[in-house]
Amino acid sequence: MPNFNLSLYLVTDQSLSLDRPLKSVIEAAVRGGVSMVQLREKNASTREFYDLAMKVKAYIKPYNVPLIINDRLDVALACNAEGIHLGQNDIPYDIARKLLGKDKIIGLSVESVMDAERANNLDVDYIAISPVFDTPTKTDTSKALGLGGVKDILKITRHRCVAIGGISKENAADIISAGAEGIAVVSAIMSSENPQDSARQLRNLVDHTKNRLG
Amino acid sequence: MPNFNLSLYLVTDQSLSLDRPLKSVIEAAVRGGVSMVQLREKNASTREFYDLAMKVKAYIKPYNVPLIINDRLDVALACNAEGIHLGQNDIPYDIARKLLGKDKIIGLSVESVMDAERANNLDVDYIAISPVFDTPTKTDTSKALGLGGVKDILKITRHRCVAIGGISKENAADIISAGAEGIAVVSAIMSSENPQDSARQLRNLVDHTKNRLG
Numbered sequence: 001m002p003n004f005n006l007s008l009y010l011v012t013d014q015s016l017s018l019d020r021p022l023k024s025v026i027e028a029a030v031r032g033g034v035s036m037v038q039l040r041e042k043n044a045s046t047r048e049f050y051d052l053a054m055k056v057k058a059y060i061k062p063y064n065v066p067l068i069i070n071d072r073l074d075v076a077l078a079c080n081a082e083g084i085h086l087g088q089n090d091i092p093y094d095i096a097r098k099l100l101g102k103d104k105i106i107g108l109s110v111e112s113v114m115d116a117e118r119a120n121n122l123d124v125d126y127i128a129i130s131p132v133f134d135t136p137t138k139t140d141t142s143k144a145l146g147l148g149g150v151k152d153i154l155k156i157t158r159h160r161c162v163a164i165g166g167i168s169k170e171n172a173a174d175i176i177s178a179g180a181e182g183i184a185v186v187s188a189i190m191s192s193e194n195p196q197d198s199a200r201q202l203r204n205l206v207d208h209t210k211n212r213l214g
Numbered sequence: 215m216p217n218f219n220l221s222l223y224l225v226t227d228q229s230l231s232l233d234r235p236l237k238s239v240i241e242a243a244v245r246g247g248v249s250m251v252q253l254r255e256k257n258a259s260t261r262e263f264y265d266l267a268m269k270v271k272a273y274i275k276p277y278n279v280p281l282i283i284n285d286r287l288d289v290a291l292a293c294n295a296e297g298i299h300l301g302q303n304d305i306p307y308d309i310a311r312k313l314l315g316k317d318k319i320i321g322l323s324v325e326s327v328m329d330a331e332r333a334n335n336l337d338v339d340y341i342a343i344s345p346v347f348d349t350p351t352k353t354d355t356s357k358a359l360g361l362g363g364v365k366d367i368l369k370i371t372r373h374r375c376v377a378i379g380g381i382s383k384e385n386a387a388d389i390i391s392a393g394a395e396g397i398a399v400v401s402a403i404m405s406s407e408n409p410q411d412s413a414r415q416l417r418n419l420v421d422h423t424k425n426r427l428g
Contacts, residue, residue, distance in 0.1 A: 045303040045304070046285055046286070046303065046304045046305050047302075047303045047304055047305065047306070048303070050305055050306070050309075071260050072260070072288060073287075073288035073291070073292070074286060074287035074288035074289075074291075074305060074313075075288075075305075077287070077288075077291075077313050078287070078305050078306075078309045078310075078313065088261075089259040089260065089261045089262070090259070090260045090261055091260050091261065091264055091288060091289075091292050092261075092264070092292075095264075095292045096292075099288075099291050099292065
């Protein structure tokens with residue numbers, strides 16, 4: 001499995017990119033300090049998703065930023081992405097691992113302590129605790145966990161963790177202080193007027209908070 | 215590659231199944247004489263699609279009816295389906311073949327003589343000439359080819375052919391007489407009050423027309 005850094009994990013959403021091409025927003029974000037990129041395209045055709053993934057992969061490779069594909073194992077395999085992110089309604093983990101092999105990253109969304117307990121029985125490479133706060137980005141998620149809910153999951157999980165859902169400059173430090181290894185964001189970067197600058201500020205917040213915690 | 219029989223090819227559409235469970239319609243259709251089943255689920259979650267595919271596969275296996283998955287190579291791989299059907303906006307053929315291997319069926323939709331010429335350069339296992347007639351089933355297809363357009367494609371293709379789009383008991387014999395190996399249908403079975411009976415009638419029409427042609 002490739003090394004990966006969960007500090008600042010960008011999850012894409014074409015509809016939140018203020019009509020800018022997704023690729024240009026991702027590029028700016030990576031220049032700003034995003035450490036992982038997850039392409040989440042629920043409305044693209046398979047071919048569009050694949051074409052986008054190939055382009056993004058070529059761009060971010062020199063930055064050593066892994067490309068993770070949301071849900072679509074076919075796209076992940078076709079573009080030889082570094083990994084896949086699975087939700088609770090996606091393909092079962094065991095099958096994804098079998099098809100992808102041990103050399104790829106597999107992440108899993110967990111929305112409760114129960115999900116996290118189940119994930120402890122799987123060799124996933126990280127979990128995404130979701131959603132921390134209420135967010136307009138996703139309409140199909142459970143109710144917000146809050147910082148307390150995130151801490152409950154962090155207490156019992158054996159996996160590396162990123163948290164997602166309504167995370168911004170205002171609360172990023174709290175998430176890291178709570179014990180998450182990183183933050184995942186959608187609109188805080190996708191909808192920023194200056195994605196590179198927003199990425200830089202968020203990454204600095206994460207890095208400084210970790211340094212403070214030692 | 216498994217043997218397959220294109221005579222009567224059912225393509226599913228949950229929204230046309232008159233609120234009946236897809237699985238029950240498919241089962242009736244297979245009992246009636248459907249020779250191939252393609253699951254096309256554009257709105258299901260990956261997990262729902264996978265779960266449905268596993269159930270359908272288990273049911274149709276004893277009938278020796280191959281299960282083909284529309285577009286979603288991930289679902290095809292996960293459920294070890296007999297093959298995949300690709301549209302012009304799906305994953306590129308070469309990549310699908312590489313990931314699936316030689317032992318699986320790959321079909322490709324062609325909507326023009328130009329598509330068919332390009333398909334002649336690929337080792338697809340069959341092509342689906344689409345759409346023959348105007349149909350309410352798909353809203354993203356090109357304009358109807360008509361019987362003349364189907365014949366133009368049949369003349370130049372080197373592949374086995376099925377035709378799809380607005381095919382019913384009224385015109386099935388014309389399609390076979392034109393030289394197609396089989397017919398693919400959606401609403402003629404999915405929306406039938408009696409899918410088993412409709413499948414039986416359509417299969418008889420195809421078989422009798424082929425016998426008449428010698």
